Amino acid sequence: MLTRYLRLVVLLSLCITQQVFAQKFEELGKTPQMGWNSWNKFACNINEKLIKETADAMQTLGMQAVGYEYINIDDCWHGERDSQGNIRPNAERFPSGMKALADYVHAKGLKLGLYSDVGATTCGGHPGSRGHEYQDAITYAAWGIDYLKYDWCDSKDLSPVAAYTTMRDAIKKAGRPMLFSMCEWGDNKPWDWAKDIAHSWRTTADIYPCWDCELSHGSYSTIGVMRILDKQVSLRKFAGPGHWNDMDMLEVGNGLTPDEERAHFSLWAMLASPLISGNDLRSMSEEVRSILTNKEVIAINQDKLGIQAWKMFAEGNVEIWMKPLANNEWAMLILNRGAQSLTYDYDWLKHHVSDDLSKREIDFHQSSFSWTELWTKTSGDTRQNFKAKLSPHSVALLKLKPR
Ligand code: GLA
Numbered sequence: 001m002l003t004r005y006l007r008l009v010v011l012l013s014l015c016i017t018q019q020v021f022a023q024k025f026e027e028l029g030k031t032p033q034m035g036w037n038s039w040n041k042f043a044c045n046i047n048e049k050l051i052k053e054t055a056d057a058m059q060t061l062g063m064q065a066v067g068y069e070y071i072n073i074d075d076c077w078h079g080e081r082d083s084q085g086n087i088r089p090n091a092e093r094f095p096s097g098m099k100a101l102a103d104y105v106h107a108k109g110l111k112l113g114l115y116s117d118v119g120a121t122t123c124g125g126h127p128g129s130r131g132h133e134y135q136d137a138i139t140y141a142a143w144g145i146d147y148l149k150y151d152w153c154d155s156k157d158l159s160p161v162a163a164y165t166t167m168r169d170a171i172k173k174a175g176r177p178m179l180f181s182m183c184e185w186g187d188n189k190p191w192d193w194a195k196d197i198a199h200s201w202r203t204t205a206d207i208y209p210c211w212d213c214e215l216s217h218g219s220y221s222t223i224g225v226m227r228i229l230d231k232q233v234s235l236r237k238f239a240g241p242g243h244w245n246d247m248d249m250l251e252v253g254n255g256l257t258p259d260e261e262r263a264h265f266s267l268w269a270m271l272a273s274p275l276i277s278g279n280d281l282r283s284m285s286e287e288v289r290s291i292l293t294n295k296e297v298i299a300i301n302q303d304k305l306g307i308q309a310w311k312m313f314a315e316g317n318v319e320i321w322m323k324p325l326a327n328n329e330w331a332m333l334i335l336n337r338g339a340q341s342l343t344y345d346y347d348w349l350k351h352h353v354s355d356d357l358s359k360r361e362i363d364f365h366q367s368s369f370s371w372t373e374l375w376t377k378t379s380g381d382t383r384q385n386f387k388a389k390l391s392p393h394s395v396a397l398l399k400l401k402p403r
Contacts, residue, residue, distance in 0.1 A: 022169045025177040029199030030241045031302040033274045035070025040278030044076035047093040057281035072113030078126035102144035113147030118163040119154025133170040141176035152184040160188040191238035200244040209251035236308035253279030253288040259394035266397045269301035270309035296374040300331045324360045330400040336390035346386040369400040
């Protein structure tokens with residue numbers, strides 16, 4: 001009798017411990033994840049040749065060397081489930097199978113990501129993971145998958161917290177560390193509840209490669225760089241190491257002007273968003289490559305404090321964003337949102353910097369900083385005004401170091 005009772009107690013406490021301690025892989029995403037994703041440029045037009053060539057390009061073109069790590073296959077890789085319900089890749093597009101592809105990517109020191117969805121069907125109409133979460137996580141782990149982007153289509157009667165928690169637990173149970181990237185478009189305020197579920201959550205609708213447009217596709221819209229930026233303003237306090245606000249994949253190299261591309265990349269860096277390139281790496285211009293591989297800009301994104309920038313000042317078309325960095329350094333971004341060039345004359349003394357979140361402050365009457373502008377490589381210090389000509393839709397991005 002007593003042994004049966006004891007057994008029951010042990011069993012119950014095991015269940016409770018599993019519930020309480022079920023968690024994401026905590027060691028991942030300590031800085032915003034960096035990589036590439038197939039969707040923005042290729043949509044459903046993907047196959048294993050593209051993925052291998054992209055991994056080759058990431059290595060040979062210097063992207064891996066500056067921190068890009070994940071090669072992520074988005075929607076449309078799927079074939080049908082087999083008679084046991086196991087998901088299979090589309091055999092025409094991925095004839096060698098996902099395990100072979102993961103081996104190829106891993107041999108380069110890179111990682112492979114996949115895409116699935118909470119619903120029975122993905123946004124592209126392929127099999128989603130609903131009802132197969134544990135089975136799919138085991139399959140992904142067996143293939144050697146390192147990252148899962150998990151979408152929110154066909155989610156009608158699902159609770160977002162429950163659906164994403166189920167997949168988090170399934171991944172944990174499968175036992176292979178996978179970065180868990182939620183793609184729920186900010187619909188259910190994931191920043192309020194997803195910190196312990198995922199390593200990042202999308203905050204908005206899908207990006208479109210324009211500066212400030214909204215493009216309707218009937219039931220949904222895609223939005224430009226400024227529209228995404230404006231939706232981040234109140235979200236910074238929810239982000240930090242291991243749990244990031246995801247402003248969506250980059251459109252650098254997909255049709256913005258070079259100034260817009262530098263601005264887009266700088267803003268995603270300042271706001272500590274994942275940096276997931278979304279262009280054709282195999283054919284990118286040298287200018288696009290140099291934007292995506294600007295080490296100093298990447299270092300701002302990857303700063304170990306993981307504090308998202310805030311909008312400190314706005315006047316007309318100009319905005320100033322500040323990001324506290326480790327070692328008492330700062331990053332400062334001056335944005336010209338407008339379609340006209342402007343000459344900007346910034347008097348440091350007129351701007352007392354004070355951050356409620358990090359409790360960091362700068363009084364330029366008391367202390368001075370040297371600065372470097374990270375795109376032009378010009379430099380100076382804060383004892384004199386900062387003067388810059390800002391072309392339309394552009395930024396100046398300064399790194400400040402105490403003098
Ligand atoms: C949704 C996501 C996109 C992409 C597509 C794929 O729209 O938000 O990022 O994954 O689905 O169908």
